[in-house]
Amino acid sequence: MNILVLNCGSSSVKYQLIEVDKKTFLAKGSVDRVGMSGAVLTNTRSDGDEIKITGDILDHTTAIEYILAVLLSKNHGVITSKSEIHAVGHRVVHGGETFTGSVLIDDSVIKGIRDNFEIAPLHNPHNLRGINACQVHLPNIPQVGVFDTAFHHDMPPHAYIYGIPYSLYSQYKIRRYGFHGTSHAYVAHRASELLKKDLKKLKVITCHLGNGCSIAAIDKGISIDTSMGFTPLEGLLMGTRSGDIDVSIILYVMAKEGLNYSEANTLLNKHSGLQGISGVSSDMREVITEMNEGNKKAKLAFDIFCYRVKKYVGSYIAALGGLDALVFTGGIGENSPDVRKAICDNLEYLGIEFDKTANNNKDKEKAITTAKSKAVVYVIPTNEELMIALETKEIVKNTKKK
Ligand code: ADP
DSSP states (O other): OEEEEEEEOSSEEEEEEEEGGGTEEEEEEEEESTTSTTEEEEEEETTSOEEEEEEOOOSHHHHHHHHHHHHHOTTTOSOSSGGGOOEEEEEESOOTTTOSSOEEOOHHHHHHHHHTTTTOTTTHHHHHHHHHHHHHHSTTSOEEEEETTGGGTTOOHHHHOOSSOHHHHHHHOOSOOOSOHHHHHHHHHHHHHHHTSOGGGOEEEEEEESSSEEEEEEETTEEEEESOOSSTTSSSOOSSOOOSOOHHHHHHHHHHHTOOHHHHHHHHHHSOHHHHHHSSOSOHHHHHHHHHTTOHHHHHHHHHHHHHHHHHHHHHHHHHTSOSEEEEEHHHHHHOHHHHHHHHTTOGGGTOOBOHHHHHSOOSSEEOBOTTOSSEEEEOOOOHHHHHHHHHHHHHHHHHHO
């Protein structure tokens, strides 16, 4: 079964055509600069063949048209007919309280995604554009929505209700939703496979550290708490986002500097985090390079980043009442031994015996604790696209049975 996985952002469409039963991709790529001049599609086939196409790609419908054309092309394609795409799986960022799992997309689902525009204005409208584009170009092929928030849906109220008037939850659905759910779910499952134990018997903490960062406490396969909240701004320090702050600060700065809503939003989401503290970059690689060259602000940004993760790990061990596995994933989690070491240092009293040699070796998937460590720390490359493809397959299969 071939599944086209789509992740539609404001100006980009990322895609993978996945042969789901073999868990491998046939082709993957992205269209960048959608709606701008000089849009470019990059396609890579599993055999390494790569092609770049530039053109006027003014909207998501045209982007999907280009993607299908390259997948079908004689010289660079991987299929000969659209009918070889058996389903489409869409990453949809915000499922709100409506969607507790993946769903086959129909008119009522589209309405549900639209109803969540208000709480996810930066993501859901673009996700829906991708869905509409597929309805145009792949009209008879089942489409499935896989939501970033769904994995966190079973969090208990004491984890998702904020300490503000309850009426704000009743009226506006202001609560913790959590994000990166597909990634947290994927690496938690993979950790249970590596441990050769049922996830339903495990206490796992997963750290997704990329440009956006979040951490989840997973008890018996259920996310019981996570650091991102009503929006992806809360929690860990990120590339350009502040993560946790005393909200009074922003009210104070708005008054002091006469910032409006949009300027305050930009300050917290685009000019904070690693970028805001270091003044160097939002990219952890550049922060580390500068730190090693003696830049004190870069070191401060690095230290704050790692300290914040460590603090959350400690609090989530308390929330879980123990720990079997801690997982690092995302661009930073998978690739930075320095970050992993700073987070795991001196955690022996919590049952984590760090293995520096394993931490530094080049294996992509590995345990980085010693054999006698009570809890195992893993590095596991995330694969959100495969997870979306597997979910899509399940939903399509179950729909056919009905
Ligand atoms: P996104 O969240 O956009 O998917 P990624 O998961 O690719 O992003 O993560 C991007 C982050 O990973 C950047 O901060 C980048 O610097 C960091 N990163 C990638 N490789 C390394 C590395 N070798 N060492 C440290 N950080 C790295």
